[in-house]
Amino acid sequence: MEKLVIRGGKPLAGCVEISGAKNSALKLMCASLLTDDALTLDNLPRLADITTLSDLLNHLGVTITVRGGTGGRLKGRTMTFDASTISDTVAPYDIVRKMRASILVLGPLVSRAGEAIVSLPGGCAIGTRPIDLHLKALQTLGADIDLESGYVRASAPRGLKGAVIRFPFVSVGATENALMAATLAHGETVIENAAREPEISDLASCLSAMGAIIEGAGTETIRIQGVDRLHGATHRVMPDRVEAGSYAVAALITGGDLRLNGAGIEDMSAVIDALRAAGGTIAADDDSLHVRSNGRAHPLTLITQPFPGFPTDCQAQFMALAALADGASVITETIFENRYMHVSELCRLGADITVTGASATIRGVGRLRGAPVMATDLRASMGLALAGLAAEGTTEINRLYHLDRGYERLEEKLRGVGADVERVPA
Numbered sequence: 001m002e003k004l005v006i007r008g009g010k011p012l013a014g015c016v017e018i019s020g021a022k023n024s025a026l027k028l029m030c031a032s033l034l035t036d037d038a039l040t041l042d043n044l045p046r047l048a049d050i051t052t053l054s055d056l057l058n059h060l061g062v063t064i065t066v067r068g069g070t071g072g073r074l075k076g077r078t079m080t081f082d083a084s085t086i087s088d089t090v091a092p093y094d095i096v097r098k099m100r101a102s103i104l105v106l107g108p109l110v111s112r113a114g115e116a117i118v119s120l121p122g123g124c125a126i127g128t129r130p131i132d133l134h135l136k137a138l139q140t141l142g143a144d145i146d147l148e149s150g151y152v153r154a155s156a157p158r159g160l161k162g163a164v165i166r167f168p169f170v171s172v173g174a175t176e177n178a179l180m181a182a183t184l185a186h187g188e189t190v191i192e193n194a195a196r197e198p199e200i201s202d203l204a205s206c207l208s209a210m211g212a213i214i215e216g217a218g219t220e221t222i223r224i225q226g227v228d229r230l231h232g233a234t235h236r237v238m239p240d241r242v243e244a245g246s247y248a249v250a251a252l253i254t255g256g257d258l259r260l261n262g263a264g265i266e267d268m269s270a271v272i273d274a275l276r277a278a279g280g281t282i283a284a285d286d287d288s289l290h291v292r293s294n295g296r297a298h299p300l301t302l303i304t305q306p307f308p309g310f311p312t313d314c315q316a317q318f319m320a321l322a323a324l325a326d327g328a329s330v331i332t333e334t335i336f337e338n339r340y341m342h343v344s345e346l347c348r349l350g351a352d353i354t355v356t357g358a359s360a361t362i363r364g365v366g367r368l369r370g371a372p373v374m375a376t377d378l379r380a381s382m383g384l385a386l387a388g389l390a391a392e393g394t395t396e397i398n399r400l401y402h403l404d405r406g407y408e409r410l411e412e413k414l415r416g417v418g419a420d421v422e423r424v425p426a
């Protein structure tokens with residue numbers, strides 16, 4: 001076990017390279033199951049979740065070749081996924097329990113191999129996170145679904161059949177599972193009330209490069225004409241908009257000035273609006289986002305929403321910023337029912353936050369003071385790290401494995417812009 005020790009109070013300044021998006025990379029890797037040719041992905045981040053999914057794909061028979069970075073040590077890796085032979089269609093509990101996104105092998109497996117047995121991923125700290133919409137979508141495409149001993153058994157021995165899938169509410173993962181499954185279904189599939197997240201568009205563009213016929217990705221209606229087979233392709237993973245949003249908050253919360261190279265600015269409007277509302281000077285040029293603090297943040301009113309709304313994955317980070325604002329902020333979480341696990345830990349650093357139902361009222365304080373805190377989930381951990389960077393004294397963040405799921409070389413990137421942070425044995 002390791003912990004992060006942050007000696008706060010230093011304004012961060014300089015450039016941060018933004019990595020490839022975890023939440024796109026994982027789905028793109030699952031898409032490799034749809035073809036017996038090789039799929040090459042560039043700009044893959046070095047993250048624990050990528051390793052976990054690689055282990056799962058290996059278990060299913062996918063051969064993976066890693067070709068190192070495309071540039072300096074902080075550049076992404078290139079990996080080739082060869083699923084010419086799917087030797088096993090069981091995604092075991094031991095791997096799936098480490099990462100919920102493992103459920104994204106279900107659609108591709110049943111669509112290409114005609115069957116899949118995938119462990120139910122279970123809930124996690126941020127909510128119960130059922131997968132009913134994923135299962136309903138695959139049933140609509142003609143898969144037989146049974147739940148047995150903690151596993152989902154999906155079968156479609158004669159292949160899936162295109163259909164109209166109408167989601168009752170927006171789900172990123174269910175849209176992705178349905179989209180991947182539909183590429184090899186017979187006939188046309190229409191996904192209504194689809195998620196519009198940029199990661200869906202990135203997945204659709206990779207699938208299209210593999211020969212899929214897809215229209216409307218990035219809108220609420222996606223049309224897919226099924227094809228007999230997909231072929232290999234090379235695709236570059238989009239930038240991580242949540243990582244970029246997190247470093248943007250690091251600039252404002254420390255009174256700093258950061259240039260975020262490779263940030264996907266066009267996918268960050270809601271976050272950029274929030275950074276401006278907080279009083280930051282934000283400039284976008286080419287592929288970098290320049291974020292400069294103008295002193296203490298202004299209070300914020302934020303509501304998490306599906307894209308293009310403000311992302312739930314940036315909620316904890318902006319709550320840390322609001323904790324030091326010059327007035328009272330209100331943040332409302334509408335996506336996950338339990339995504340306030342960081343509140344009590346922020347309060348241990350001196351924040352003044354009250355949660356009522358889905359809303360948190362954050363009364364800004366003049367300063368935070370370092371303390372040992374416990375990370376509960378990925379973004380909560382980043383919220384605490386950001387608060388620690390601004391706090392007086394030393395903050396220790398335990399359970400670092402949460403951060404390692406989603407932030408590539410965090411302490412290296414932070415040290416590169418002047419933070420006093422180190423990883424030590426816990």
Ligand SMILES: CC(=O)N[C@H]1[C@@H](OP(=O)(O)OP(=O)(O)OC[C@H]2O[C@@H](n3ccc(=O)[nH]c3=O)[C@H](O)[C@@H]2O)O[C@H](CO)[C@@H](O)[C@@H]1O
Pocket residue numbers: 023024026101127128129130131132133134135170171172173174312313335336337
């Ligand atoms: C690996 C990945 O990309 N994770 C992201 C993905 O998660 P994920 O794809 O799991 O999130 P969803 O969009 O599916 O979840 C949205 C809401 O729908 C609920 N739901 C979802 C599916 C279902 O079958 N039934 C159901 O009730 C969930 O519990 C949640 O309350 O999108 C979330 C929302 O932007 C992000 O916070 C996660 O970082």
Ligand SMILES: C=C(OP(=O)(O)O)C(=O)O
Pocket residue numbers: 023099100101313378379406
């Ligand atoms: C919640 C997240 O990831 P996951 O869906 O994999 O838990 C996240 O990236 O913030």
